[in-house]
Amino acid sequence: MQYRNSTFFEYSGESPEEAYVRNSARTVRTFDVVNPSPGGPNNPVTLTVRRQFVEDMVGANVVKTVTGPPLQRYISRLVPYFTPATQTNFLITSGAGSTIRDFIATAVPTSQLLHVKRNDTTQSAPAGTGVASGPVWRAKVYFDSINWGVQVDANVVATSPPSGGTASPILGLPDEGDMLRSGLPNTRYITRYTDYAGRLITTPAGFLYFADSPGPNRLPLKIGVPVPEGSAIVHYLWRQVPGAGVPVKAIQALLSGVVNECPFDGWPKGTLLLRSVKETPYQGRLGDTLYDLDYTFEFLAHQQRAAPKAFLGWNSGLMPGTSPGTTVPDFGTVDYLNDGTKNNPPFLYGDFCALFRPDQS
Numbered sequence: 085m086q087y088r089n090s091t092f093f094e095y096s097g098e099s100p101e102e103a104y105v106r107n108s109a110r111t112v113r114t115f116d117v118v119n120p121s122p123g124g125p126n127n128p129v130t131l132t133v134r135r136q137f138v139e140d141m142v143g144a145n146v147v148k149t150v151t152g153p154p155l156q157r158y159i160s161r162l163v164p165y166f167t168p169a170t171q172t173n174f175l176i177t178s179g180a181g182s183t184i185r186d187f188i189a190t191a192v193p194t195s196q197l198l199h200v201k202r203n204d205t206t207q208s209a210p211a212g213t214g215v216a217s218g219p220v221w222r223a224k225v226y227f228d229s230i231n232w233g234v235q236v237d238a239n240v241v242a243t244s245p246p247s248g249g250t251a252s253p254i255l256g257l258p259d260e261g262d263m264l265r266s267g268l269p270n271t272r273y274i275t276r277y278t279d280y281a282g283r284l285i286t287t288p289a290g291f292l293y294f295a296d297s298p299g300p301n302r303l304p305l306k307i308g309v310p311v312p313e314g315s316a317i318v319h320y321l322w323r324q325v326p327g328a329g330v331p332v333k334a335i336q337a338l339l340s341g342v343v344n345e346c347p348f349d350g351w352p353k354g355t356l357l358l359r360s361v362k363e364t365p366y367q368g369r370l371g372d373t374l375y376d377l378d379y380t381f382e383f384l385a386h387q388q389r390a391a392p393k394a395f396l397g398w399n400s401g402l403m404p405g406t407s408p409g410t411t412v413p414d415f416g417t418v419d420y421l422n423d424g425t426k427n428n429p430p431f432l433y434g435d436f437c438a439l440f441r442p443d444q445s
Contacts, residue, residue: 088140091120109229116220129221141189147328157442164188187227195223235272249346250435261440279317284310314385334438342434354397399429
């Protein structure tokens with residue numbers, strides 16, 4: 085079997101093993117890898133050949149640069165070898181045009197060179213490997229089910245932004261942040277998990293009236309009353325980010341009291357506030373340093389009671405009715421200046437897509 089730059093055969097004596105457990109399913113397949121270069125399988129399976137097989141199986145993540153001008157930096161990913169769960173014979177498919185969420189190659193945990201004596205690379209292979217003669221490298225590969233999308237570069241190319249959104253600086257190139265803006269299923273290597281909640285704010289004294297008191301001048305309530313607000317803690321876990329792709333400048337800028345400038349993954353404009361970022365570094369399968377970035381946002385709804393029932397988010401507050409006692413208090417936009425321009429909100433607006441692409445400078 086030829087796949088990418090590797091030649092291998094499935095070892096029928098041990099493959100596949102399968103496990104189906106909570107949160108994950110795993111199949112373990114055993115492959116005999118041979119040297120694909122001219123000269124055939126009698127060539128030794130060198131370290132270069134072995135590392136190439138690992139890369140072809142589990143994929144690779146690199147930051148690439150277009151010198152421009154302007155200079156453009158983006159993450160290119162070689163997607164892992166994968167096997168759709170609906171195919172019991174584990175055929176390889178291209179993956180183009182769809183999100184891979186079934187079984188992908190995640191690790192090569194054990195391997196060994198077989199039938200090779202020191203200074204001798206021509207011994208016959210044992211029966212069942214599919215190799216007529218010569219050395220092989222027998223490797224186990226873990227295939228795990230995942231809960232995030234894996235897509236080829238061509239499927240996550242930046243497009244024109246929605247109204248009110250900042251255009252991607254890498255239009256026409258892979259941009260996982262730009263695709264996340266349009267919806268989680270459109271991007272890759274990102275998991276979202278959400279803790280929905282509510283919190284209470286207290287109205288000022290006099291906001292409410294006793295409905296049963298005689299009118300027309302009904303008695304105001306002299307104490308504050310709790311009013312529920314819809315809120316949530318939203319996490320986006322961006323996986324396998326090369327060290328050079330961590331957007332340090334974007335993180336620093338957007339941690340300064342910034343909310344989303346336009347709808348982002350379905351969250352209305354101005355309702356998401358970036359609260360914290362956790363970087364977890366680790367070594368990749370081939371020794372490269374990768375990061376998982378866990379972004380924590382807080383969602384605040386402040387949905388108006390009156391039409392059009394808009395979500396006003398962080399730059400709003402509960403205001404009294406325009407005619408106290410005859411119009412209902414509702415959420416309204418707030419501003420630092422009393423000039424009616426709404427140009428000085430307490431929370432600035434920014435492009436959260438920049439958190440999921442490399443800094444451009």
